[in-house]
Amino acid sequence: MASVYKSLSKTNGHEKEGPANGVKKNKQRVLILSSRGITYRHRHLLNDIASLLPHSRKDAKLDTKSKLYQLNELAELYNCNNVFFFEARKGKDLYLWMSKAPNGPTVKMHMQNLHTMEELHFTGNCLKGSRPILSFDASFDKEPHLRVIKELFLHIFGVPKGARKAKPFIDHVMGFTLADGKIWIRNYQINETEPSKAIPSDTADAAPKKKSGKDKDKETEVALVEIGPRFVLTPIVIQEGSFGGPIIYENKEFVSPNQVRSEIRLKKAGRYNARAEQGVERLAKKGELGLRTSGGRKMKRDELDTAELFA
Amino acid sequence: MVTKGKLKMALAAEKGTDFKMLHLKKKEKVARKVKGKKGGGEGEVVNGNGNGNANGKKGEEEWEDVEEEVEGEDGSGSEEEVDGPMKIDFEGIDESDSDSSAGENDQNNESEEEDEEDIPMSDLEDLDDEEKEDIIPHQRLTINNTVALTAALKRIALPLSKLPFSEHQSVTTSEPVSIPDVSDDLNRELAFYAQSLSAVQEARKSLKAEVVPFTRPTDYFAEMVKADEHMAKIKAKLIDEAASKKASAEARKQRDLKKFGKQVQVAKLQERDKERKQTMEKIKVLKRKRQGADTEATNEADMFDVAVDDEIKDSKASRKDRQGPNKRAKKDEKFGFGGKKRFKKSGDAMSSGDLRGFSAKKMKGATGGAKQRPGKARRAGKR
Numbered sequence: 001m002a003s004v005y006k007s008l009s010k011t012n013g014h015e016k017e018g019p020a021n022g023v024k025k026n027k028q029r030v031l032i033l034s035s036r037g038i039t040y041r042h043r044h045l046l047n048d049i050a051s052l053l054p055h056s057r058k059d060a061k062l063d064t065k066s067k068l069y070q071l072n073e074l075a076e077l078y079n080c081n082n083v084f085f086f087e088a089r090k091g092k093d094l095y096l097w098m099s100k101a102p103n104g105p106t107v108k109m110h111m112q113n114l115h116t117m118e119e120l121h122f123t124g125n126c127l128k129g130s131r132p133i134l135s136f137d138a139s140f141d142k143e144p145h146l147r148v149i150k151e152l153f154l155h156i157f158g159v160p161k162g163a164r165k166a167k168p169f170i171d172h173v174m175g176f177t178l179a180d181g182k183i184w185i186r187n188y189q190i191n192e193t194e195p196s197k198a199i200p201s202d203t204a205d206a207a208p209k210k211k212s213g214k215d216k217d218k219e220t221e222v223a224l225v226e227i228g229p230r231f232v233l234t235p236i237v238i239q240e241g242s243f244g245g246p247i248i249y250e251n252k253e254f255v256s257p258n259q260v261r262s263e264i265r266l267k268k269a270g271r272y273n274a275r276a277e278q279g280v281e282r283l284a285k286k287g288e289l290g291l292r293t294s295g296g297r298k299m300k301r302d303e304l305d306t307a308e309l310f311a
Numbered sequence: 312m313v314t315k316g317k318l319k320m321a322l323a324a325e326k327g328t329d330f331k332m333l334h335l336k337k338k339e340k341v342a343r344k345v346k347g348k349k350g351g352g353e354g355e356v357v358n359g360n361g362n363g364n365a366n367g368k369k370g371e372e373e374w375e376d377v378e379e380e381v382e383g384e385d386g387s388g389s390e391e392e393v394d395g396p397m398k399i400d401f402e403g404i405d406e407s408d409s410d411s412s413a414g415e416n417d418q419n420n421e422s423e424e425e426d427e428e429d430i431p432m433s434d435l436e437d438l439d440d441e442e443k444e445d446i447i448p449h450q451r452l453t454i455n456n457t458v459a460l461t462a463a464l465k466r467i468a469l470p471l472s473k474l475p476f477s478e479h480q481s482v483t484t485s486e487p488v489s490i491p492d493v494s495d496d497l498n499r500e501l502a503f504y505a506q507s508l509s510a511v512q513e514a515r516k517s518l519k520a521e522v523v524p525f526t527r528p529t530d531y532f533a534e535m536v537k538a539d540e541h542m543a544k545i546k547a548k549l550i551d552e553a554a555s556k557k558a559s560a561e562a563r564k565q566r567d568l569k570k571f572g573k574q575v576q577v578a579k580l581q582e583r584d585k586e587r588k589q590t591m592e593k594i595k596v597l598k599r600k601r602q603g604a605d606t607e608a609t610n611e612a613d614m615f616d617v618a619v620d621d622e623i624k625d626s627k628a629s630r631k632d633r634q635g636p637n638k639r640a641k642k643d644e645k646f647g648f649g650g651k652k653r654f655k656k657s658g659d660a661m662s663s664g665d666l667r668g669f670s671a672k673k674m675k676g677a678t679g680g681a682k683q684r685p686g687k688a689r690r691a692g693k694r
Contacts, residue, residue: 026469026478051536105463117537121545127527128534133480135510139487144460151468154481161478169527170480170518175507180493186503190511192526220526222511224504227536240459248459 026160030056031075031101034086035065042094044116046086048229052172052187053157054129054165056084065089068097068243075101082156083242086111093257096233097243098152104241107149109183109233110254117228124189124225126172131159132187133173140178145238145249149183150176172227181253183233188224195221476517482510577637 032050034042038061050058057078062085064070071083085097094114099106134157140150157174159166175186238249287296301308471479490502518525537545642648647655685693 026474048536100467103466105460105467118541121548123545123549125535125537125542128536130527131480133482133510133514135507136481136483137488137506138484141483142487144457144464145455148460148464148467151464154469154479155467158479158481167533168524169531170514170523170525171527173507173511173514175503175510177488177490177503177506179488179490179499179502184499184503186500186507188504188507222508222515224508224511238460238463240463246456246459247454248456248463250454 025162026158028055028082028155028158028160029078029080030082030084030156031059031071031078031080032056032084033059033071033074034061035088036061036063037091038086038088038094039091041114041116041119042086042088044118045114045229045231048117049084051128052132053159054167055159055163071099072101072242082152084156095236098149098156099242100152100155101242104239104245105148105152105248106239106242106245107152107235108237108239109235110257112182112232112234114231115229120226120228120230122226122228124172124187124191124227126189126227127167127169129159129163129165130167130169130171131161131163132157133170133190134158135173135175137177140176145235146178148238148249149235173224181234181251183235185231185233187227187229189227191223191225192220193223195219475521476514477521477523480514480518482513484509 030053032046032053034046038046046058050056057080059074059078062068062071062074065087068085068087071085075081075083081101083097083099083101085099087095087097089095094111096109096111097106098109134154136150136153140146153176171190173188173190175184175188177184177186234251234254235249236251236254237247239245240248283292284296286292290297290299469479471481484506488502488506490499493499515525535542684690
């Protein structure tokens with residue numbers, strides 16, 4: 001009964017709020033979880049990200065890797081409209097799924113070069129749960145699939161205004177940059193310092209009243225200090241639904257890490273093959289020149305051969 | 312590659328058509344195809360399908376015709392099996408999206424491109440290595456359904472233009488960030504930094520305009536992302552790094568100083584030696600002069616002589632003044648250089664007769680240790 005009342009009152013409240021604002025409110029909640037078989041670094045990265053996102057809900061590892069549509073139910077259970085899912089394969093490859101929970105789209109990306117906050121000894125720090133400024137590269141607006149990815153980043157990494165555990169000040173910025181077909185993500189602290197004393201010195205004799213008025217609009221100098229974590233994402237696939245539905249984008253240039261590894265292995269195997277081939281070739285060449293005792297062409301007997309001369 | 316219907320496969324098998332050859336030929340004829348597109352009629356195709364027992368060459372031509380037919384948009388019902396999977400229900404999409412006409416074109420182009428360019432890996436396996444190098448294998452077919460992507464975006468997009476900035480806090484750069492070389496760490500990170508910095512400045516301006524608190528007051532304490540222990544660890548690491556750097560610098564300086572100090576020491580010793588020699592010489596000369604003075608007693612000559620002596624000495628000293636490294640000489644003296652090395656260290660009459668190093672005191676064992684304890688009687692007497 002209570003839940004019914006709660007849901008009713010919630011919807012009522014929402015309706016009331018909707019027309020008053022005139023615009024839809026930015027309401028996001030993110031379900032953060034991973035599959036089984038992630039390494040400690042993946043886990044630490046997940047924790048780092050969860051600590052940066054106060055509007056997130058962390059859940060236990062998902063048992064299955066094939067039935068990802070279960071995530072939709074899980075998200076509904078926790079009232080989340082975004083899913084941020086780490087899928088680990090073979091204990092080394094990490095794939096990141098980002099999805100809008102009830103009905104898509106879903107983006108699958110391959111995560112590389114990941115460094116957690118702990119192993120990067122950066123001096124930056126920020127409030128737990130302060131809302132970040134999201135900085136996007138303009139190339140995100142160029143292609144439709146990148147726009148979808150950007151929107152998902154905006155929903156998942158942008159902390160909504162009224163988030164429960166959010167802090168009221170803004171002290172970090174997240175950068176999303178597209179380079180080399182990959183998305184590079186950085187997290188910086190905003191370090192504000194008073195501007196150097198050189199300029200205020202000539203106005204120092206001005207009245208203190210004026211100074212206090214000036215303080216408000218005086219721009220402090222901004223510098224950034226990196227906080228971490230760092231990682232690079234390669235988009236692979238975009239699905240229309242949430243963990244299902246038709247594939248509406250597939251990255252042709254993505255090479256799976258399995259293939260890379262197998263190629264390296266093949267190359268190594270090729271070294272032996274090439275050497276063995278060379279040996280056979282050399283033998284054949286010797287045979288052709290008649291330099292072998294058995295097989296190959298016999299050399300013509302020379303007139304000046306010792307055996308001929310002293311026969 | 313070979314995506315024909317069953318009937319056509321059978322037909323091809325009967326004729327013994329080589330699909331690879333056909334594919335190559337098809338590529339050659341792309342240019343011609345464009346011209347002949349309008350001319351390519353439907354009747355020909357039907358004709359081609361009907362003529363089962365044509366000879367090889369004619370069969371090939373027919374196949375080309377079929378391909379043309381597929382390329383041309385006006386595929387008839389009989390060809391449905393060929394272009395069925397490629398075709399998309401554009402009518403349905405037309406209604407959903409305004410810019411679908413552009414999307415439709417994209418779709419067509421792309422499906423054609425897939426036909427032409429993408430070569431599955433299975434076809435490449437029987438090629439030589441040399442040939443393989445030239446071809447860029449596209450394992451997967453490109454899927455880029457622009458229409459569906461824009462539809463999906465539209466469904467989830469936040470109305471950024473309507474929302475106040477403080478709702479979303481996202482900034483997009485005005486120009487794409489260009490990173491010429493991704494593996495150049497420094498410049499890449501600089502580009503990222505610059506992008507974020509510009510975003511911060513822009514965001515701060517608009518947040519100030521909306522009167523949203525931006526800067527954290529210094530007396531506002533709350534839980535941080537990195538806990539105090541973590542920050543302490545970072546600090547310790549920084550200090551460690553600085554200390555090790557300083558220590559290494561110090562050690563280097565010390566090493567240099569030691570090297571230099573030795574030289575100074577040697578120079579000083581030499582200087583002292585020379586001085587002593589000089590004074591001894593002077594004393595000798597003076598003694599001689601005194602002895603001579605008793606008989607002759609000529610002061611002026613005396614002084615004159617000394618002056619000359621000094622002059623000569625000075626000039627000699629100045630020539631001798633340069634101190635080359637005498638390490639070699641010392642080593643030669645110690646270890647020997649040239650000549651016979653045998654028996655050099657063994658004693659001889661001279662060495663056994665040399666009593667310079669002998670000291671009776673040392674021989675008696677009083678080597679300056681603790682003072683010897685007096686005898687019992689003496690000790691008792693002292694009390």
